[in-house]
Every structure is written in C-alpha cells, then in structure tokens.
Amino acid sequence: MTAPVEAHLADLVGFPTVSDRPVDGILSWLAERFEGLGFRIERLDSPSPGKANLVCTAGPPGTDGVLLSGHMDVVPVDGQPWTSDPFKLTRVGQRLVGRGACDMKAFLAATLAAAAQLPIRELRKELMLVFTHDEEVGCLGSAQLVRRFLAEGRPVPSATLIGEPTSFQIFRMHPGHVVVQIVCRGRAAHSSKPDLGDNAIRLALRVVERLEAIAERWRTDIRFPELLERPFVVMNIARIAGGGAINIVPDRCVIDLGFRPLPGMAVAALFDEIRADVEALGEVTASLGRVTPALLTPDGTELQGLLRAFAVDPSARAAAYATDGGNLQELGTNTLIFGPGSIDVAHRADEYVPVEELFRCVDVVGAVVWGRCA
Numbered sequence: 001m002t003a004p005v006e007a008h009l010a011d012l013v014g015f016p017t018v019s020d021r022p023v024d025g026i027l028s029w030l031a032e033r034f035e036g037l038g039f040r041i042e043r044l045d046s047p048s049p050g051k052a053n054l055v056c057t058a059g060p061p062g063t064d065g066v067l068l069s070g071h072m073d074v075v076p077v078d079g080q081p082w083t084s085d086p087f088k089l090t091r092v093g094q095r096l097v098g099r100g101a102c103d104m105k106a107f108l109a110a111t112l113a114a115a116a117q118l119p120i121r122e123l124r125k126e127l128m129l130v131f132t133h134d135e136e137v138g139c140l141g142s143a144q145l146v147r148r149f150l151a152e153g154r155p156v157p158s159a160t161l162i163g164e165p166t167s168f169q170i171f172r173m174h175p176g177h178v179v180v181q182i183v184c185r186g187r188a189a190h191s192s193k194p195d196l197g198d199n200a201i202r203l204a205l206r207v208v209e210r211l212e213a214i215a216e217r218w219r220t221d222i223r224f225p226e227l228l229e230r231p232f233v234v235m236n237i238a239r240i241a242g243g244g245a246i247n248i249v250p251d252r253c254v255i256d257l258g259f260r261p262l263p264g265m266a267v268a269a270l271f272d273e274i275r276a277d278v279e280a281l282g283e284v285t286a287s288l289g290r291v292t293p294a295l296l297t298p299d300g301t302e303l304q305g306l307l308r309a310f311a312v313d314p315s316a317r318a319a320a321y322a323t324d325g326g327n328l329q330e331l332g333t334n335t336l337i338f339g340p341g342s343i344d345v346a347h348r349a350d351e352y353v354p355v356e357e358l359f360r361c362v363d364v365v366g367a368v369v370w371g372r373c374a
C-alpha cells in the first residue's frame with residue numbers, strides 16, 4: 001500500500017507547474033485539502049493571470065506559532081535527458097523520481113501528511129502555511145506576499161521553516177541576488193567608414209573591464225568566512241548582446257549581470273558603485289533590476305533546536321542559493337532552510353527524493369508544529 005505522503009507527492013508532481021505556467025490547479029488542490037483539515041484558506045492573487053500565493057492558517061491568529069513555507073513552481077524540463085515522464089512520479093528502488101520531487105514538492109506533501117495527523121483545530125498557537133508562486137524565477141510570489149502583509153500590518157510567527165532540499169542540513173543564511181542591466185549607446189555608420197560612427201561594442205568592452213575591477217575590489221571585502229565558501233560579493237557578467245548587420249557599426253550593446261549581496265549589505269550602495277564607475281565612461285546607463293534579499297537568522301533559535309533531532313549535523317550553515325526566506329525575513333520572522341532531498345539533484349534530469357527522507361520529513365513537520373503550536 002502506498003503511504004499517504006507518497007500519494008500526495010505523486011499528485012503534486014502531476015501538476016506541471018513550470019514557472020511560465022499558471023498555478024491554479026495545484027493551488028486549488030492544496031487549498032481543498034488543507035481546508036478539509038480545518039485550515040482557513042486565503043488565495044492572494046498576483047497581477048499576472050493564473051498566479052497566486054496560498055495562505056492556510058490554523059490556531060488563534062496573531063499568536064506566535066510557526067510559519068511553514070514552500071514554493072509551488074518548478075524549473076523547466078526542456079532539453080534534459082529524463083528517463084521517465086518528469087510529471088509522473090516514478091519509483092526507482094528507494095528513489096521517487098519526478099520534476100519537483102525534491103525541489104520542493106516533497107516538503108509540500110510532507111506538510112499535508114503531517115497536518116492530517118495533527119489536532120489542527122485544537123492548536124494553541126498559529127500555524128501559518130505559505131505556498132508561493134514564481135520562486136524559481138526570482139522569488140516573485142514571496143515578494144508580493146511580503147508587500148501585502150506589510151501594507152496590512154499583518155503579523156506572522158517569529159519562526160519560519162522552508163523545506164528546500166538540504167539533505168537535512170540546517171541552513172540559516174544565504175546570499176541574495178541582484179540583477180543589473182547596462183546599456184551602452186554608440187552611433188551607427190556604414191562599416192566602410194567606421195570613423196563616422198561610435199562602436200557600442202567597443203564601449204561595452206571598457207564597461208566589462210570596469211566591472212571586473214569592481215568584482216576584484218569586492219573580493220577583498222571578506223564577510224562571514226565561517227559560513228561561506230566564497231565570503232564576499234560574487235559577480236557574474238551573464239549576457240552581452242550588441243550589433244546587427246555585418247556592415248553596420250553597432251549603435252547599441254546591452255550587458256546583463258548578477259551579483260550576490262551578503263546579509264547586512266546595502267544593495268543600493270553596491271549598485272551605485274557599479275553605476276558611478278560605468279556611467280563615467282560616457283553613453284552608458286545602468287539600471288537596477290530584480291532584487292532577492294539575502295537571509296540571515298541568528299544561530300541557536302528554538303526552531304533550530306527542534307530541527308536538531310532530525311539533522312545530519314547540529315550546526316547551522318549557509319546555502320549557496322537564494323530562497324523565499326530573504327523576502328520573508330522582512331516580515332520580522334527568522335527563517336531556517338531544512339528539508340528532504342539534495343540540491344545536487346534538483347533542477348536536473350531524473351530529479352528525485354529518497355523515500356526514507358520523504359517519510360522522515362513528515363516527522364520533522366509534526367515535531368516542529370507540535371513544538372511551536374501545541
């Protein structure tokens with residue numbers, strides 16, 4: 001017989017919630033089940049059609065229980081060498097294979113299975129579940145939820161658990177991610193008379209040199225060496241596009257880059273550093289794109305104590321990737337990242353969660369809710 005948590009995971013993987021598609025289906029499925037267990041349900045629609053966050057609450061509102069959060073979207077499967085249908089959960093030995101199996105529908109399935117075993121209607125502190133959309137494309141859903149909660153002055157529990165795949169390692173910190181676009185403008189001319197134009201690509205090369213100098217400078221500002229493998233702001237020049245026809249001097253070249261600010265750093269100041277240096281070169285404009293905040297939770301929180309019994313290592317470390325936790329932190333809650341499956345198999349073909357870890361996650365959620373809300 002299939003255990004409920006495994007059946008839930010199979011149902012959840014069956015929704016192909018790649019970030020460019022709606023989340024209506026999976027959202028209604030979750031809402032219906034949590035409502036059946038006694039939760040209050042709120043669908044928070046986003047401006048993009050078919051996109052919404054789901055909030056399920058139980059226990060007295062405004063009391064300090066716990067917030068459990070997970071994203072509903074998954075990354076694409078196109079071009080990946082899957083050996084089975086990615087949107088049909090397939091058991092291979094002790095592995096459950098499917099897109100989102102570990103990142104992070106396992107946590108959603110475990111939360112549902114655990115809730116079915118708990119006295120949800122009798123909780124003495126608030127249990128809040130937040131299921132987000134568009135996490136994989138820059139934590140857009142959690143950013144919207146946070147804006148809304150801040151506008152409403154709505155309190156949330158002071159402890160948050162996000163069940164991203166960490167192989168049951170506790171993470172209390174991660175860098176953020178910031179997107180910057182730089183546009184270099186030149187003047188078009190016939191390629192036979194290049195002296196009559198200004199070549200935007202040549203200008204872009206000088207911009208790249210400046211960016212490398214900034215990245216070099218940032219590498220010397222060491223922070224959190226005990227937590228991070230690269231304890232400085234990392235920059236990646238990700239994309240460059242310029243020019244058109246072979247016989248025209250290009251009049252435009254666009255550079256897209258990303259950098260990863262560390263907790264406590266002012267994103268605006270880092271961006272201003274870039275802007276001042278590159279705009280000094282002339283016809284160059286830098287603009288700030290999407291910002292995903294860094295996360296830092298103090299060591300030794302009560303939630304960390306509850307997770308320790310299930311963790312492979314009692315200490316809390318740093319994740320290399322960003323999560324919804326950076327946004328949620330702005331609501332004044334302390335987030336830990338801890339969940340089943342390995343980030344090393346997430347986003348790849350034949351992504352899987354070990355069956356044992358899925359089952360153990362049900363116990364984790366049960367212990368956390370019991371510890372914070374009973």
Ligand SMILES: [Zn+2]
Nearest residue numbers: 071103104164
């Ligand atoms: Zn994830």
